[in-house]
Amino acid sequence: MKTVSLDKKIPEGPILKIDDLTIFRSGKLVLKDINLSINKGEFVGLVGPNGSGKSTLLLSILGVLKSQKGNIKIYDSSPMSRKLHGKIGWVSQAAANLPRDVRITVRELVHLGTLNAKNLFFLSNDTRHQKVNKAIKMVGLQDYENIDVARLSGGQRQRAVIARALATEAEFILLDEPLVGMDRDARNSLLKLLDQLCHDSGKTILMVSHDLTAIRQTAHRMIFLEETISFDGPNEDFPELERLADLRGIRPVHEEDHNHSKSHIKGEE
Ligand SMILES: Nc1ncnc2c1ncn2[C@@H]1O[C@H](COP(=O)(O)OP(=O)(O)O)[C@@H](O)[C@H]1O
Ligand SMILES: [Mg+2]
Numbered sequence: 001m002k003t004v005s006l007d008k009k010i011p012e013g014p015i016l017k018i019d020d021l022t023i024f025r026s027g028k029l030v031l032k033d034i035n036l037s038i039n040k041g042e043f044v045g046l047v048g049p050n051g052s053g054k055s056t057l058l059l060s061i062l063g064v065l066k067s068q069k070g071n072i073k074i075y076d077s078s079p080m081s082r083k084l085h086g087k088i089g090w091v092s093q094a095a096a097n098l099p100r101d102v103r104i105t106v107r108e109l110v111h112l113g114t115l116n117a118k119n120l121f122f123l124s125n126d127t128r129h130q131k132v133n134k135a136i137k138m139v140g141l142q143d144y145e146n147i148d149v150a151r152l153s154g155g156q157r158q159r160a161v162i163a164r165a166l167a168t169e170a171e172f173i174l175l176d177e178p179l180v181g182m183d184r185d186a187r188n189s190l191l192k193l194l195d196q197l198c199h200d201s202g203k204t205i206l207m208v209s210h211d212l213t214a215i216r217q218t219a220h221r222m223i224f225l226e227e228t229i230s231f232d233g234p235n236e237d238f239p240e241l242e243r244l245a246d247l248r249g250i251r252p253v254h255e256e257d258h259n260h261s262k263s264h265i266k267g268e269e
Contacts, residue, residue, distance in 0.1 A: 013076070014039050015172050015204050016061065021070035023053070023060055030056045032228045034070065038206060040171075043198045045219030045235075046208045052226040054208040058174050061206075062090060074172065089165025089173040091158070093180050106152070106160045107145040110135050113167030135167040138201070139193060155186025159193070166197075173197070175207040179214055187211075191218040 014037040021034035031053045038044055046054050059065045061072060063079025077083045113135065114128045136145050139159040144152060149160055158178050165173055175194075179187045195218050197203040209215040216222065222238045224231035231239060 015075060016206070017071075017073045018061075019071045021060065021072060022068050023056055023065060024068050025056065025065070030227070031060070034225075034229060036223070036229065036232070038204060040204050041198055041202055042221055043195060043205045043219050044207070044221045044223060045215040046206060046223045046225060047210065047212055047215060048225035050210070054225055055176055057225065058090075058176050058206070058208060061174060062088065086168040087171050089162075089168060089170030091161050091165060091173065091175040091178055093177040102150065104149050105146050106136065106141050106149055106163070107132060109149055109160055110145075110163045110167050113164035131167050131169070135163040138166055138197070139163040153186065155182045155190055158182070158186075158190060162193070171202070172204045172206075175205065177208055177210070179209050179211050187214055188217075191215075194218065 016036065016038040018034050018036040021031060022029070023031040034057065046057070048054050056065060060067060061074070061079060063072075072079055074081075074084055074088065110132050111128065114131050136142055139162050141156065141159055141163060144156060144160075149157060152160060162173070162175075173194075178190065182190065191214060194205055194207065198205055198220075207215065207219065216235055216238065219235055221233065222231065222235050223229055224238075
């Protein structure tokens with residue numbers, strides 16, 4: 001499709017558009033023929049067995065990994081484009097495992113989210129302050145804002161990291177396995193928070209989780225990925241793949257790497 005540049009209009013199209021994406025890592029085909037389009041306000045759950053390319057897909061969207069074939073557009077810009085600065089939030093499991101010896105309060109951590117190369121010199125302290133307050137409130141950490149991040153529970157730390165993303169005013173938030181290591185209550189309240197961010201604040205969320213039960217409670221739309229996308233549709237239509245996916249997720253762990261810590265991929269509760 002040839003496009004003529006249409007003066008700076010805010011694009012009404014999808015936030016994320018991926019066409020025919022193929023990714024190799026170290027010479028191995030990891031993602032093939034990925035086509036995906038995500039609209040504003042959607043809460044999309046991305047599931048699939050271990051090693052199926054979920055993290056790879058997120059890293060490609062962030063622009064960290066380059067594609068061999070195909071195209072990724074976020075708001076009509078390429079990943080890593082300067083226009084996207086601050087618009088994309090990234091929350092990884094590792095983000096919640098901040099080193100214990102780093103002493104930083106929740107407020108300071110969230111404040112870091114308001115700093116970027118573009119606004120460093122002209123955003124007033126007042127504006128920054130307000131953004132930080134708003135983000136902390138959105139994740140419900142008001143009572144903890146002056147506590148060291150290292151002293152928070154896993155769920156609270158995950159919230160703090162989400163608040164940092166919110167303070168950048170990120171509109172599109174990518175989360176990679178944010179529920180790992182959380183107990184059921186923390187998990188449920190985090191899912192509720194994410195759902196509210198979509199409904200009340202117009203955020204768009206793409207979340208990877210192997211916890212099918214949890215993600216299906218919340219996501220509006222599910223994607224099953226295994227090298228390529230084999231299901232993409234409303235949560236209610238998610239097929240019996242659930243059982244299949246679980247089995248496939250577990251099998252390589254036992255047969256190949258005996259990593260029991262990863263063996264909690266299951267659908268049963
Ligand atoms: N840095 C890397 N170099 C080469 N291959 C990698 C690298 N990281 C992951 N892979 C491979 O890419 C495939 C997909 O990995 P990943 O995207 O991490 O899967 P998932 O997040 O779904 O568990 C796996 O086969 C994995 O071995
Ligand atoms: Mg992964």
